[in-house]
Amino acid sequence: MDNPVFPETTLDVLAIGPHRDDLELSCGGTIVRLLELGYSVGMADMTAGEMGTRGTAEEREREAVAAAAALGVNYRVNLELPDGKLRDDDQTRDRLIRVIRATRPKLVLCPYPNDWRHPDHSLAGRVVPEAAFRSGFPKWETGQRHHRPLMTIHYMMHYEFEPSFIVDITGQWEKKMESVRCYRSQVHVAGHERPSDEEQTYISRPEFSERIEARNRYFGSKIAAKYGEPFWYPNAIRIDNPMQLVAGSIENFAQRGDKST
Numbered sequence: 558m559d560n561p562v563f564p565e566t567t568l569d570v571l572a573i574g575p576h577r578d579d580l581e582l583s584c585g586g587t588i589v590r591l592l593e594l595g596y597s598v599g600m601a602d603m604t605a606g607e608m609g610t611r612g613t614a615e616e617r618e619r620e621a622v623a624a625a626a627a628l629g630v631n632y633r634v635n636l637e638l639p640d641g642k643l644r645d646d647d648q649t650r651d652r653l654i655r656v657i658r659a660t661r662p663k664l665v666l667c668p669y670p671n672d673w674r675h676p677d678h679s680l681a682g683r684v685v686p687e688a689a690f691r692s693g694f695p696k697w698e699t700g701q702r703h704h705r706p707l708m709t710i711h712y713m714m715h716y717e718f719e720p721s722f723i724v725d726i727t728g729q730w731e732k733k734m735e736s737v738r739c740y741r742s743q744v745h746v747a748g749h750e751r752p753s754d755e756e757q758t759y760i761s762r763p764e765f766s767e768r769i770e771a772r773n774r775y776f777g778s779k780i781a782a783k784y785g786e787p788f789w790y791p792n793a794i795r796i797d798n799p800m801q802l803v804a805g806s807i808e809n810f811a812q813r814g815d816k817s818t
Contacts, residue, residue: 563659564632564634566599566659570666571656572667574601574667575602575668575677575680578620579602579668579678581733581740582714583668584786589729592628599631600634601633602636603643603653605618613742617742620742621633627739634656636656641676643680643681651699653684653688657692664707664708664710666710666712667685667709668711668712669712669716670711674715686709692704719789722788723779723782723786723805727777737766744765770784773785781804781813
């Protein structure tokens with residue numbers, strides 16, 4: 558199988574997801590926030606979604622293009638790895654290394670490595686950080702300059718973890734959900750009914766959107782925000798200005814708008 562050629566650019570952040578729609582559901586709000594802060598962000602889907610219970614890979618491709626536009630992302634590529642059959646092997650690492658070297662990000666986002674509900678999720682959470690490190694090996698030959706991102710951080714998918722930090726996405730919530738609703742083959746979108754003979758899945762039921770909101774509200778409540786997206790990093794995280802922590806304190810939430818307290 559020939560390796561795909563990824564357009565070259567320089568990004569601040571590369572968000573990598575196992576399937577089309579994973580990034581929107583897990584860290585779509587953070588992607589929008591980073592863009593609004595002036596950072597360049599790209600998206601890479603490892604598979605085309607050809608094994609999905611509902612819809613087709615072609616539908617998922619059109620939906621992914623629309624979702625990236627809804628988020629404001631201009632760079633989105635697909636690694637063309639086998640859906641449902643991701644492997645911890647050199648082919649997978651090589652594809653990841655190629656897209657990392659093509660985009661040269663400082664920060665990589667990927668799934669939590671212990672998200673065992675879907676094997677592709679947990680595999681991606683383990684192999685992406687390995688590939689990000691190996692991308693810095695000059696002798697791993699891809700015909701590109703070697704490049705090692707400064708950090709790889711994990712976003713939450715199905716299974717929860719104790720977050721290392723939570724991003725306030727209150728102002729980005731609507732764009733996140735607009736991007737999620739682009740996946741009409743996968744999630745329930747009012748007014749856009751699918752064929753009645755299609756099998757229902759965990760994410761295709763109407764209540765799934767309520768679960769997304771409930772989770773993001775829960776994590777938002779932990780940082781005195783309406784909505785939040787959680788992330789995990791295995792090491793200590795440097796804070797240069799401890800006063801930045803004040804904005805996310807419950808006491809700040811309690812006193813907000815009350816100057817006399």
